[in-house]
Amino acid sequence: MTLTAPDPRALADDEIAALRRDFPILATEVNGHPLAYLDTAATSQRPEVVMDAEREFVETQNAAVHRGAHWLAGLATERFEDARESIASFLGAATDEVVWTSGATAAANLLAYAMGDAAPGSRFALGPGDEIVATEAEHHANLIPWQELARRTGATFRYIPVDDRGALDLSRLDEVVTPRTRVLAVAHVSNVLGTIAPVAELVAAAHRVGAVVVLDACQSAPHLPIDVATLGVDFLFFSGHKLHGPNGVGVLWGRRELLADLPPFLTGGSMITTVTMERAEFLAPPQRFEAGTQPVSQAIALASAVDYLRTVGMDRIAAHEHALGADMVARLSAIDGVTVIAAESGAPRTGIAAFTVDGIHAHDVGQFLDDRGIAVRVGHHCAQPLHRRFGVTATTRASVALHTTRDEIDRLVAGVADAVAFFGRA
């Protein structure tokens, strides 16, 4: 039962079968069942080319980048900067607007700490009377850094609420985003609900009052075509490990003129021009924000992941995952006792569904599915306020990737239905 019209761009079954062979881990068996990996929103699996790219670099090109004059150092630096260019092209950005970080959390904290250290009079300087706005749907990584920035600077933290259907409540947007607002931080795609935020409307509201928009793209960059100019945001970040790349690497993108106005967060080697015993002068972005040794092999592997996704086609990946996601939400919702959060939010969505089962805790649902080789996430998914909003402490979350098949969704739906029967028996 597919409730959505087939999208001609969606991946065909034979294409998915071929793609799956690129991911060695998908051949894993759990308790005699083929692994159905439906936890990409937590961490994604890596295609062989990504692992090969990292290994090849380490085996043949590894050296310290941006220092050292030997041949190998030059080659490593070139590969590292080529990787930056791949990311920039993926985002529709300029290469010098791409900052490597150790992950998405590091990127959000880099921004929050740099803003908190902005010189008085700077466009980023914050103090009492200024306001920082996030949303009730944020992952803790795009929430706590802003709460803490407000606390450190004396600014006020506010948030856009989520309505009963699970959509961002924009009905009183002009009361939350006001001339006092300096920063608006929002997730492009909710890591719990899978809903896509109305970015254009939020950007318009923020820019009307002179605020900058920070977009958490962790759950969008791997799954939707991204173009920073079209999005109109000011900063954007995502992690490598959710984009079929390695752990320990992430990306912060910022508009060139905005990055230029930000002071560094971490200081030390590789981010300076002149250092005396009294003070230091800093390099221009992006190096200003890349103190110390960088995750070089991981960055090169992440660029390889980006190339892999682009070869498949981001629009085709999005169409495939949207179709699977819509099917998953409809069929899970049809099971008696199952409630998919934000199933009827009205917002467009990706391939994520978080659900509750009447009388059965998420841990028990997850354990039952795990027994059949179906890997899902249970808990609050680093979004406690959003769970509290719906009066639950934990949900079961299934999330798809480009390699997810309809058969895996069938197994999920059957597994949840059987879990309802099993735990309901006593």
Next chain:
Amino acid sequence: MTSELEQLYQEVILDHSKRPHGRGLLGGTAASSHQVNTTCGDEVTFELHLDADGRIADGRWEGHGCAISQASASLLSVVVPGLEPAELRERIDGFRTALRSRGAIVPDEDLVGDAAALAGVARYPARVKCAMLAWVAAEDALVKAG
């Protein structure tokens, strides 16, 4: 279904999770402790009611969470009445050792009663915290009781 999962969710465990024993706090002079499993948000508050001789008269609890954590709290409340604090301490230690043994040690039914049915949890290291939640609360309540 694997036999491991059947062991984990035995009838007695599902029964206790659905029709719990000892649920509902009484307050008063009880020594009590509230414990949270930070990985999933499960919570249990466990109360120990001591009689005039310092013996445990009753164990009461309140909480929410998975079948394992709730059944375990219920099963513990059956174990505690009549025990000396030192005896309960010993039983909590033995139960913890068994659950952390990955199946090498089976909980002693003479000491922990039907809670021995939670032996299957030992095969699932991620769930040991769920099964221990009420027991850790009781252990902490013992400390508070002096």
